[in-house]
Amino acid sequence: DAMVIQNPRYQVTQFGKPVTLSCSQTLNHNVMYWYQQKSSQAPKLLFHYYDKDFNNEADTPDNFQSRRPNTSFCFLDIRSPGLGDAAMYLCATSRDWAGGYNEQFFGPGTRLTVL
Amino acid sequence: GESVGLHLPTLSVQEGDNSIINCAYSNSASDYFIWYKQESGKGPQFIIDIRSNMDKRQGQRVTVLLNKTVKHLSLQIAATQPGDSAVYFCAEWGNNRLAFGKGNQVVVIP
Known part of the structure; x- marks a missing residue:
């Protein structure tokens, strides 16, 4: 019973x-994160959504964008991947954005x- | 490709022994702390958390200790098993965000 699902597990791009x-x-959590x-x-942390509100980290390059069409x-x-963007990308969720309710599920x- | 990673501090422990992993956090205003376990090729997995009004919390085979005076957090794993081999991250909630510390690799020797 997977709770946070990411697809694909492996992605190769040029x-x-x-x-x-x-x-x-x-989980029907309010907050979703990308790391x-x-x-x-x-x-x-690259950015997070609290419900529909998008919150970008100050040092996240413009090359990275996010969309949250619904709660789930x-x-x-990544608009123009460079070699330096090769990494593991983690999605996480939490019930709320506050200490004590911020247990993040990855x-x-x-x-x-990136080739 | 991906940039060369840093070498993680590594703790090698004999199976059955206890492990202690330490973490120094930076923000004295942080009020919530979490330990995550990350196995190779997987996302971080929640292990245990502790609020700043506590100094000790126990889970199944794990204990977290918090010393706010010196801003130190530790994770103790009792009777370490091969399945405990992973990278362990502490994280602190402060200034309205969760900040991860550097990871510690635990290698369990059978």
């Missing part, structure tokens, strides 16, 4: 070719390779 990663959740994680590093789904769009991740 340099500069747009790619979309998908996340869905069955980038490079090898041996901590997850780095959230997409990460999906299995999508491993992006």
